[in-house]
Amino acid sequence: MQGALGARRERAEALTYTHPRPPWGEPVPVLEGLWWLRLRLPLRLDHVNVWLIEEEDGGLSAIDTGFDDAPTRSAWQRVLEQVFAHRRLVRVLATHYHPDHIGLAGWLCRRYGAELWASRAEWLMARMLALDTSEEFDRAYEHYDRRAGLPEELVQRRRAAGNLWRRRAGAPPGAHRRLRHGDHLQLGRFRFRVIIGEGHAPEMVTLVDEEAGVLIAADQVLPRISPVVSVPPSMPEADVLADFLGSLERYRPLDEGILVLPSHGRPFRGLHRRLDQLAAHHEERLARALAACSEPRTVYEVMPALFDFTIDESQLGFALGETYAHLNHLTARGELAWELADDGALRFRRL
Ligand SMILES: [Zn+2]
DSSP, X not given: OTTOOOOOOOOOTTXXXXXXXXXXXXXXXXXXXXXXXXXXXXXXXXEEEEEEEEOTTXXXXXXXXXXXXXXXXXXXXXXXXXXXXXXXXXXXEOSSSSHHHHTTHHHHHHHHTOEEEXXXXXXXXHHHHHHOOOHHHHHHXXXXXXXXXXXXXXHHHHHHHOOSHHXXXXXXXXXXXXXXXXXXEEETTEEEEEEEEXXXXXXXXXXXXXXXXXXXXXXXXXXXXXXXXXXXXXXXXXXXXXXXXXXXXXXXXSOTTOEEEESSSOOXXXXXHHHXXXXXXXXXXXXXXXXXXXXXXXXXXHHHHHOSSOXXXXXXXXXXXXXXXXXXXXXXXXXXXXXXXXXXXXXXXXX
């Protein structure tokens, strides 16, 4: 699934986890006026965290939504029509366009009369993917796969699978309130500042309230797993790893003791340690990719060198995208060069 997170477990013992895991679909308070709701995902990464904020006027704001599927809809119905029946859902803030984050925004906004808040790029991406059934969509994937040196059989299977986003997500509302980097938002008792994270998604919204000591980190800073940084077929030559590593620096000025609320995993403290671990993880993967290219290699050939587990077909999309990301970054740094061979595949080699 495009944008899915790999189950790449890392040692992150330096982090301090602050709260136990709540039961599925049961909102639990993590701070005064801020609730944690854990929703199931039918994937190896089996959950997404959403955050509920009590508004002063009796409303409720939701940050992220889960997939658009029957179990997620009923989980929300229980939460909004029973647990929080005394409050009205007034807004859905979607951190980014991936189906586990914005998937149910259309349904929630329609059913409860809520408005959607999102950054422009994330809203546009979600709208585009919701509507894109064009030949051009398939063609971009095919081009991307062929340049990666994927065996023809896999190229055809991926083409037949089509637009996976649409299987997990409904169209988001046709209008939104645009959020930008540096905006200040009052949500309940929190005065958040928007920090845009890049690389995992183009313009991901994360929210910090330094006085309250809380960072809603979306997928930018996760404990235990490294967010997927994947080159999309729509921009096959993009250096998304530079975007990711560059935007991590926007979190450096925040306090080490800040409570980090990630979209996957448990709330934790140890932000700077985690930023260091994420940067070190990618440096180590870059070194592996570089070593793999002492002879000219395709993206598909380099891929196994970057992962400590065997890639099955459900993980192929993200694994390929991550490998592209590391190879494109090394190319941008001037450490690799590629050539397009007669078979239509790129070959990367060390300079
Ligand atoms: Zn994501």
